Amino acid sequence: MTNVVFAERFAESPLRIGVRTSVMATILAERVATLLGKAAPGIRIELVKIQVTSDHWGGDLSVIGGKAAFSKQIDEALVGGQIDVAVHCMKDVPGDVPLPEGTAFGAYLEREDVHDVLVTRDGTPLADLPPGSVIGTSAVRRAAQITAYRPDLRTKRIRGNVDARLDKLHAKDSPYAGLVLARVGLQRIGAVDEHQEVLPVEFQGDKSTLSMVPPVGAGVVGVHARVADAPVMQLVNQLNHPSTAAHILAERTMLHMLRGHCNSPIAGYATTTPDGQMAMFGMVFNQDGSAFVRSHAWGDLGDPAILGARVAADLLHQGAMKLIDATGRS
Numbered sequence: 075m076t077n078v079v080f081a082e083r084f085a086e087s088p089l090r091i092g093v094r095t096s097v098m099a100t101i102l103a104e105r106v107a108t109l110l111g112k113a114a115p116g117i118r119i120e121l122v123k124i125q126v127t128s129d130h131w132g133g134d135l136s137v138i139g140g141k142a143a144f145s146k147q148i149d150e151a152l153v154g155g156q157i158d159v160a161v162h163c164m165k166d167v168p169g170d171v172p173l174p175e176g177t178a179f180g181a182y183l184e185r186e187d188v189h190d191v192l193v194t195r196d197g198t199p200l201a202d203l204p205p206g207s208v209i210g211t212s213a214v215r216r217a218a219q220i221t222a223y224r225p226d227l228r229t230k231r232i233r234g235n236v237d238a239r240l241d242k243l244h245a246k247d248s249p250y251a252g253l254v255l256a257r258v259g260l261q262r263i264g265a266v267d268e269h270q271e272v273l274p275v276e277f278q279g280d281k282s283t284l285s286m287v288p289p290v291g292a293g294v295v296g297v298h299a300r301v302a303d304a305p306v307m308q309l310v311n312q313l314n315h316p317s318t319a320a321h322i323l324a325e326r327t328m329l330h331m332l333r334g335h336c337n338s339p340i341a342g343y344a345t346t347t348p349d350g351q352m353a354m355f356g357m358v359f360n361q362d363g364s365a366f367v368r369s370h371a372w373g374d375l376g377d378p379a380i381l382g383a384r385v386a387a388d389l390l391h392q393g394a395m396k397l398i399d400a401t402g403r404s
């Protein structure tokens with residue numbers, strides 16, 4: 075793409091990036107704006123704020139259409155041409171509904187940290203919390219793994235942006251002893267002074283060892299644009315990190331095959347091994363983590379979808395769908 079074509083495309087109007095009005099969404103949109111600005115020096119870039127109703131919804135996500143509710147207004151603005159680019163945490167992009175027609179992810183930024191942490195008011199580790207303590211999380215994946223390790227604790231749903239959740243933890247009459255959150259989310263919003271216990275991502279094969287296997291898409295930011303908008307798509311493509319893109323394709327192929335949705339107790343994590351192969355780990359839990367299936371496979375970095383499909387097929391063969399259905403497609 076020559077600078078002339080860019081100049082023509084952006085002569086009349088700036089490149090518009092849609093951004094949800096949360097601290098984390100704003101920080102990620104600004105990061106993408108900076109990267110796009112470096113890739114095409116001189117183009118004008120504008121952040122367009124989009125108020126997302128579900129950000130203010132404290133109830134059950136299924137009532138407003140699941141995880142897709144968060145992206146609905148952004149998707150409409152992208153398809154309708156009010157914005158040119160949208161920025162998403164891949165973890166939040168549902169696997170059971172297709173992307174809006176005519177749109178695609180043009181870039182996946184290099185994967186960041188995938189660890190979840192336990193944030194507490196005073197730094198008490200998970201192992202030492204008194205029986206009956208309440209852990210705040212809305213993710214069945216997190217609740218299942220916490221409960222498997224400490225069946226004597228309780229988990230309680232908590233919703234809202236990360237900063238709002240931390241406020242709830244520190245509130246005077248907070249019911250929560252701790253919250254499970256993504257470490258990268260805390261880093262992004264600068265909440266680094268919190269008492270954090272980093273939870274290991276490796277599943278050790280038994281419930282007595284603490285682990286928190288990452289969700290599909292953990293730590294990856296995706297840049298979404300209209301396929302027909304070639305200048306923007308080609309510009310966005312320049313930000314793509316190829317091995318991250320391969321890992322995401324493997325993980326999301328697994329998620330599609332398991333029909334993973336916002337309430338799915340599914341973990342999936344693809345990595346590149348030191349010898350240049352791709353490794354993929356998948357796991358499906360029941361609600362309290364007392365039952366699970368898991369699969370680990372290796373494959374060619376050039377065939378991510380095949381690896382994801384193999385892990386999914388293995389999980390399905392072991393009865394994954396029964397566990398997912400028992401948790402409820404609510």
Ligand SMILES: NCc1[nH]cc(CCC(=O)O)c1CC(=O)O
Nearest residue numbers: 163165166255256259292293294
């Ligand atoms: N569900 C909310 C959400 N979506 C993306 C992140 C940040 C982590 C990431 O991008 O993987 C978070 C915060 C959290 O789960 O604590």
